[in-house]
Amino acid sequence: MKPEDIQELVKRLVERELEGIIPSSRPIPIGVSARHVHLSGEHLEILFGKGYELRKLRDLSQPGQFAAEETVTLVGPKGVIEKVRILGPLRKRTQVELAKTDAIKLGVDPPVRDSGDLDGTPGITIVGPKGAVTLEEGVIIAKRHIHMTPQDAREFQVQDRDIVRVICGNERKVIFDEVLIRVSENYALDFHLDTDEANAAGVKTGDTGILLKYRGEVKVPEKRYIQKRLITEKDVREAEKKGYTIILTKGTIITPLARELASRLGILEVR
Ligand SMILES: [Zn+2]
The missing domain is CATH 2.40.40 (Barwin-like endoglucanases)
Incomplete structure (x- = not known):
């Protein structure tokens, strides 16, 4: 500083x-992410062979995300790290997430970035059982x-x-x-x-x-309500965006989808 x-x-x-x-x-709850790789479909095929599909090892905390059984080797200018876990599902762009200690070992100097923000980041070589890919960019330390x-x-x-x-x-x-x-x-x-x-x-x-x-x-939110005769899923989305609460009184008609969504979002108040 x-x-x-x-x-x-x-x-x-x-x-x-x-x-x-x-x-x-x-x-x-805290989730610790060890170094890992997200692959594009194109790179998966180069590293593991045509038509290859990742096998799920275990689910991660975020719905739909999983750790794959497959690992790769990272090769940097100063060092090599083996058995780096692949996380699924596949993404549009390949992304390598390292801790600073890993980056020093490999000899790369990635910036701290949000996932997906890869422009101008350093590249690295990824080696799989069937081939290797050298990325132009894609290595980050996750924010x-x-x-x-x-x-x-x-x-x-x-x-x-x-x-x-x-x-x-x-x-x-x-x-x-x-x-x-x-x-x-x-x-x-x-x-x-x-x-x-x-x-x-x-x-x-x-x-x-x-x-x-x-x-x-800490802003204490002013509570605002939406009170209509008929409430649809669109009204609930709108209320959610504006931070409003939906009030149901006698005579309000709410579609089942809207009711389910509003209650899941915690913005339904029945009077
Ligand atoms: Zn995350």
Whole structure:
């Protein structure tokens, strides 16, 4: 950090200190991601042969995501790492996610990025049983993040792309700053760290962390309601986007799909 950055940081921390820190009451499960590779269909065929399909070893915390039985070897300018797990399903672009320690061993210098943001990142050579691929770009250190559903986001009072902090660990507690919030109905609550981050705090998959917010960042949402004669799935989507609640009173007609969705999102109030 440059001296002016440190000054700015101290100023920010002092201000924040005065505002007070509010910990979340619900703990967040931690998922530690070891180095891994997401492959495109084209690269899978080069590495494993034409028509090859990944075999599932185990499901991951995020619905639909899995660890494959297959592994590859990564070859960098300074070193080699064998048995690097492939995660499925296949993606549009091949992406290699490393911890900083792995990157040093391989001799590459990847930036900290969100998954999928690969422009201008370094490449690497991936070796499989049937062939090898040399990527032009695609190696990143994943930005630490929390996956959650819209319902979780309401509970934690955060929004997609917010940056928060999480405290975790026992004898070597660490507060992780710059934690990205990612919200989708297809996610399950999980705080994703790489192995370097997890080791620094002495945590492993299945441990939990506490989300920290500064008082100034906590907005108490004004509750707004949608009350109509007929409520369809479209109304529920609209309400969800605006942070509104659907009220059902006697005489309100709601389609079964709309009811199911509103109740799953936690924005249904029956009066
Ligand atoms: Zn993740």
